[in-house]
Amino acid sequence: MKKILLIGLLLIGQVCFGQTKDLIKVPGTKCSLIPPDGFVIASNFSGFQNNETGTSIMITEIPAPYQSIIDGFTADALKMKGMTLIKKQTIDFKNSKATFFNVTQSANETNYFKQILVFGDAQQTILVSGIYPEVSKSIEPIIKEALLSTVYDQSQNESPLDAAIFTVDTSNTDFKLIKYMSGSLLYSTDGKIPTEKPILIVGNSIGKVPTQNRKKYAEERLKKLPNGNQSIIKQINEITIDNLNGYEIIANGKTKNNIPELIYQAMLFNDKGDYYMIVGQTKENFEKYLETFKKITKTFKRK
Template sequence: MKIRLLVSILAFAQIVFAQTDKLSKVSGTKCSLVAPSGFVAATSFSGFQNIKNGASIVINELPTPYQSLVEGFTAEALKSKGMILVKKETIDFNGAKATLINLTQSANGTTYLKQMLVFGDTKNTVIVNGIYPEASKEIGAKIKEALLSTVYSNSQTDKPLEASTFGIDVKDTDFKLLKNMSGSFLYSTDGKFPSEKPTLIVGNSIAKIASQNQKKYSEERLKKLPGGELSVIKEIKEISVDNLKGYEIVADGKTKDDKPVLVYQVMLFNDKGDYYIIVGQAKDEFQKNLAAFQKITQTFKRM
């Protein structure tokens, strides 16, 4: 899902870009772009997808300074997340500096190519991520053209739930919805992300999974969370929510400075190879926060 540093919404100083007939607004964001031929608006994330060749363009907006985020995209950091850095360059983009990054990544036996356009300011950043199978590398030029067509508008409504096919109910809790990133909804109790306070992420799979052992897959997915390699599973059990079956995991995690953290993960699977995931983390009041995570999980519902 990310490389520890999370990406964020762009806030160019009151700059508003004009819409054109070719630009398509991206639901849940303040961005528009010219989608390549054959791409349609996605229903499970903010962006566009080409069902035929398995390609997608995903837009992420989150409150993280541009410079610190870009500096986090090192070959070593990316390798730790299963990605290989091919090229990273600074470009001029809409009157400011931006970064273009080319990556490769393997998943479920397929090698994917990624082109990422990263731009923003001292408070916020936007990542426009073009992803396509290596077997369809001929569309790479069109993907890059689409990324570079991206415009940002302060006047555009960016209601995160507009692009959603699922949701949770956090009323009567302290959690606040922040943003939609790659189809995942980010919540925290202090309105910040990353946050030292309890956080909650609710998302779904973009690609199909072939795993027949859902319990094992859930355990492996936990280890892929930021810092997940340090997590020790305390309990794993079957769970059923919204007529979907899956697994609930409660684990003891560690922060980078070796402090304990509660890690809560629920994965719910359908019969089409898709899954939904809920991840909660808290650094104190473990029992209270675990109860809150479990209560919110039971409100999960597909739209």
């Protein structure tokens, strides 16, 4: 999806790499890997986590060509996302080539290291990211070993609805489920990603967020959407869904090609610093799709 941010060797020559007894399937993906000791399947993203060390391994499958993703991973592009490129190298991976990145990033006054394995083909790219705080830097070789154990299996059932920790009802609407990615369910009206048709993204936060001023946070989050800095907020309404309080924002925005679009964003917060987010965007039939976005949002439920 042109609006999906960031965010294999998949079937080069129609070769499919099978699983071994040591590999563990990653819910919501076609990938498996061997996680380090102490890691468990993550509850709010596709991957594994170790809560004691604050370390995680996250898998993101992007429906975009491998080379275009690699070309976008420049030092300047990473810097704009708050990351510093330390090293970039091409490596041999599963009888083909992949790219391995080492970067650093600060968040919540903590410095994190990231190792990112990127592989793919002309249709899809897989990012396998190992993230750990600087104080746990000694785990670096163990994380790298886990990343390099990744296997992509085209026949593996992604089970996107099982991977998500929430549900929404899109029946009797135009929206079709595409996939689960980075804690989010992706929908579009034509069943394609990328697409120029209306889209819907329903997801959960991966990290904790400030809860002092939720309304302000929701407004700031809207501005972080692609081209969100051009969005003009028309309405902000308080909402309560599934016993969660939050804010519904209706805004007029523009695409990168300067085409007007309607943006609908709903954010629901719990008392633990987590949030859930529903984003709908359309360049057509604003009134119809605004009603649809609201209808689907009201069906949101946590599992």
